[in-house]
Amino acid sequence: MSKPLESRESGLEPALSTRLLMMLAVGQSIGTGLFLGSGLSIRMAGPGVIFSYIIGAGITLLVMRALAEMTAEHPTAGSFGTYAEQYLSPFAGWITRYTYCMAALIAVGGQILAVSIYCRHWFPGVPAWIWIAAFSCAVIGINALSVGNFGEFEFWFSLAKVGAIVFFVVSGVVLFIGVGAVRHNLEDYTVHGGFLPRGWGGVWSAVSVALFSYYGLEAAALGSGEAREPGSTVPRALHRSLAVVAVLYITSLAVLVGVMPWNTAGISESPFVHVFQLIGIPSAGELMNFVVLTAALSSLNSNLYVTARMLFSLARSGQAPAALGRLHGRGVPVNAVLASGGGLAIAGALQHFFADTAFIYMLDAALFGAMFCWVMIFVTHLRYRPGSAVPKASLAGLVLLLAVLMTMAFIPEMRNAWIAGVPWLLFISLAYWFFKRRRFRTTTSTPGHQDKNRPEDFVPTLLLFTVIGVLAPCW
Numbered sequence: 050m051s052k053p054l055e056s057r058e059s060g061l062e063p064a065l066s067t068r069l070l071m072m073l074a075v076g077q078s079i080g081t082g083l084f085l086g087s088g089l090s091i092r093m094a095g096p097g098v099i100f101s102y103i104i105g106a107g108i109t110l111l112v113m114r115a116l117a118e119m120t121a122e123h124p125t126a127g128s129f130g131t132y133a134e135q136y137l138s139p140f141a142g143w144i145t146r147y148t149y150c151m152a153a154l155i156a157v158g159g160q161i162l163a164v165s166i167y168c169r170h171w172f173p174g175v176p177a178w179i180w181i182a183a184f185s186c187a188v189i190g191i192n193a194l195s196v197g198n199f200g201e202f203e204f205w206f207s208l209a210k211v212g213a214i215v216f217f218v219v220s221g222v223v224l225f226i227g228v229g230a231v232r233h234n235l236e237d238y239t240v241h242g243g244f245l246p247r248g249w250g251g252v253w254s255a256v257s258v259a260l261f262s263y264y265g266l267e268a269a270a271l272g273s274g275e276a277r278e279p280g281s282t283v284p285r286a287l288h289r290s291l292a293v294v295a296v297l298y299i300t301s302l303a304v305l306v307g308v309m310p311w312n313t314a315g316i317s318e319s320p321f322v323h324v325f326q327l328i329g330i331p332s333a334g335e336l337m338n339f340v341v342l343t344a345a346l347s348s349l350n351s352n353l354y355v356t357a358r359m360l361f362s363l364a365r366s367g368q369a370p371a372a373l374g375r376l377h378g379r380g381v382p383v384n385a386v387l388a389s390g391g392g393l394a395i396a397g398a399l400q401h402f403f404a405d406t407a408f409i410y411m412l413d414a415a416l417f418g419a420m421f422c423w424v425m426i427f428v429t430h431l432r433y434r435p436g437s438a439v440p441k442a443s444l445a446g447l448v449l450l451l452a453v454l455m456t457m458a459f460i461p462e463m464r465n466a467w468i469a470g471v472p473w474l475l476f477i478s479l480a481y482w483f484f485k486r487r488r489f490r491t492t493t494s495t496p497g498h499q500d501k502n503r504p505e506d507f508v509p510t511l512l513l514f515t516v517i518g519v520l521a522p523c524w
Contacts, residue, residue: 054135058125058365061275062196062380069200070269070276070286071293076207076347077265077355078294079214080160087305087321089462090262094255095246096238096306099299104252105259106295108453111446112423113266113291115430117284120270124279127362128270129426134366136432143368143481144474145425146359148418151473153356154392155415160349161185161393167342188350189390192357195379196275199354206347213340214297217321220330221304241312257457260450262298264419265348266290267426271355275380353393357385416463417470420454 065073090098116129125131127142130149134142164184165177191202238244245252269286273279276286305321321337330336361382364374377383427447434440457463 054123054125054131058127058131058274058362060376060380061126061382063275063277063279064195064197065200065272065276065282067282067285067289069204070272070282071290072204072207073200073272073351073354074266074269074286074290075211075293076203077268077351078263078290079207079210079297080156080265080344080348087302090255090258091302091306091311093247093258093460093462094251095242095244095311097245097247097249097252098255098259098306098311099303100252101255102259102262102295102298102302104256105263106291106299108256108260108446108449109263109266109291109295110288111442111449112426113287115440115443115446116267116270116426117287119430119433120273120283120287121280124273124276124283125362126271126274126358127366128273128358129267129422129429130359131362131366132429132433133425136429139366139368140478140481141425141429142366143363144477145422146363146368147477148473149422150356150359150363150392151477152415152418152422153352153359154389154395157349157352157356157389157393158395158398160345160352163345164342164349167338167345170338184346184349185390185393188346188353189386189393191350192353192386192389193381193383195381197379199350203347203350203354206343206350209343210340210347211293211297213343214301217325218297218300218304220325221301221308224308237307237310241310246311254456254460257453257460257463259298260423260453261416261419263291263294264423265351266294267422268351268355271358274358349393353386353389356389356392357382360385360388413465413469414473417466418473420450420457420466421470421474424450424454 090101094101119132120128123132123135127134127146130142130146133145161181161184162177165180168180169175169177192199247254266287269283269290272286273283276282321340325336360369360373363369364371364385373382373385373388375382375384424447427443427450430443431439431447458467
């Protein structure tokens with residue numbers, strides 16, 4: 050008799066509370082992309098970027114609702130990857146979990162190099178590899194000791210980022226009421242082409258950037274296998290983390306477009322530094338360097354965690370080496386953590402030596418992978434509640450998310466995500482078909498599960514992605 054999902058991935062220490070799960074999700078979502086890359090979305094939509102992030106929050110809410118419902122019934126470390134295997138096919142579980150691991154490891158590689166750059170700002174004489182080695186060992190150690198220690202570290206890392214954004218929003222309010230060196234008013238939202246200088250098309254284009262900003266909130270579900278009373282704590286953490294992140298994003302962007310001309314925003318300098326300079330805060334650059342360092346460490350810590358849990362889940366389902374599914378000490382999958390650390394080293398090396406070529410291509414693949422995993426959450430939820438019980442909210446979310454993906458093919462800054470992402474899906478699919486397919490045997494049996502491996506179920510979808518990816522450059 051096959052074991053249910055929860056038993057298959059059992060043994061992890063239940064040490065994460067709602068507070069820790071929520072800050073894990075917040076830490077995974079809020080990264081240097083907000084502090085350094087917010088200029089891109091502003092350039093695409095102007096002040097209307099506020100609507101872009103509101104729309105993005107709405108789509109994300111639909112994702113979190115679907116994920117919360119499935120997680121409440123099946124609290125597992127593999128989360129949506131395990132559910133895809135259970136309710137769609139083993140191939141779906143394979144491609145979802147490995148794609149998520151790929152996206153997380155690429156993010157880890159970028160963050161560890163970013164940490165070395167930020168530290169070099171204060172200690173220019175110290176070689177970058179020393180910072181990379183030191184922080185890599187520290188983060189791996191935090192993840193390998195116990196999940197409780199990891200959760201506390203991530204809580205304080207994330208709290209520092211939240212505090213920085215709150216301080217930024219307060220600083221913007223100070224500018225509006227005239228306490229700082231320069232006073233601003235509501236007219237600044239419309240003086241450069243109106244509130245929607247790029248029209249609603251620009252607002253919709255920026256939704257893709259907004260969704261990437263919200264990506265990472267699903268990390269709370271990945272902690273469900275180690276959560277206390279996961280049936281209640283995980284759904285609360287998913288919804289509360291979204292509420293916190295959405296408020297922080299929308300209010301900070303409202304401040305940005307209200308105190309600086311939107312057409313001067315870019316990715317060469319953080320808009321946050323500009324606002325701190327306007328209010329007259331001394332050493333604004335030093336302050337932001339500390340903030341982005343904290344953001345990078347938090348993202349590094351949480352990405353390593355979610356990668357290890359996905360590898361653990363893959364091992365327990367027979368889709369990765371069995372050693373990655375073993376637990377040590379206080380219920381920690383140390384082997385999976387170390388394997389993720391090895392991926393960290395590889396990603397960091399690629400980022401260092403091929404920053405302008407291979408790693409940029411991989412980063413685009415990671416961005417596509419993030420969207421793909423959310424699509425799979427919706428598809429899985431539709432199968433989770435079949436027939437007359439099809440959730441209309443998930444169907445609407447799936448349509449909106451696919452529309453965003455299609456729109457990305459027309460946006461020059463986003464088009465490469467298709468060009469990089471489609472080959473990844475084809476590669477990981479071939480890996481399944483040629484090297485793994487005959488080895489897999491399902492170990493679960495619940496309503497809606499398919500007992501046979503049926504990767505052919507996804508061939509039409511993959512062919513569609515391939516055609517669109519090939520045509521994207523022509524568009």
